[in-house]
Amino acid sequence: DGGITQSPKYLFRKEGQNVTLSCEQNLNHDAMYWYRQDPGQGLRLIYYSQIVNDFQKGDIAEGYSVSREKKESFPLTVTSAQKNPTAFYLCASSNRGRKETQYFGPGTRLLVL
Amino acid sequence: QKEVEQNSGPLSVPEGAIASLNCTYSDRGSQSFFWYRQYSGKSPELIMFIYSNGDKEDGRFTAQLNKASQYVSLLIRDSQPSDSATYLCASGGGGFKTIFGAGTRLFVKA
Secondary structure, X not given: OXXXXXXXXXXXXXXXXXXXXXXXXXXXXXXXXXXXXXXXXXXXXXXXXXXXXXXXXXXXXXXXXXXXXXXXEOXXXXXXXXXXXXXXXXXXXEOOOOOOOOEEOOOEEEEEO | XXXXXXXXXXXXXXXXXXXXXXXXXXXXXXXXXXXXXXXXOOOOEEEEEEOOOEEEEEOOEEEEEEOOOOEEEEEEOOOOHHHOEEEEEEEEOOXXXXXXXXXXXXXXXX
16 A cells, blocks of 8 residues: 555654654655644645755754755654744655645654653 | 634534535745644544645535635535544645644534
């Protein structure tokens, strides 16, 4: 089955700790994205990548880092510099193009202990 | 600042009625428009996309686009309680950044 997987489903972070959220896709999509969603809010773009070994900051990149070493994978690290990390994190992917449609993974809920 | 605006709701309709969800966007360069449905605690799932002015129908769903007015809508016919969710409108095509609205909560009463 083609799709996007995210792990873990729930993640607990201790203060001062870096944590990494996994995102894998087997849709052969070139572009991948990370969004943050807070309760009752819309999606805010953290980082996006159009191609392997290249990525750009979104609207709220501070306190986050990413890598894109493989086409299928786009992990997100929430660093200790992110002071308010509690949120629902969504990974998405799409083909490249001006009418690209994004498809989402199931999400990771990050909670701070 | 490119924006997509939606009424947060909740929009409440009786079962079997037509639900009408609306959205406006600020970027005239947008070329593609999307409607996603998001159930509580779940990720968004694509319902429809539309690129051209006019109507596009898919089953009980109809998307409407008016580029002159920068307005997109989604009609859900014969609404069911299972349609109760938050509906996200999004615009794209001005690069690789799709802009999402905050969503409209729909509640279909049985």
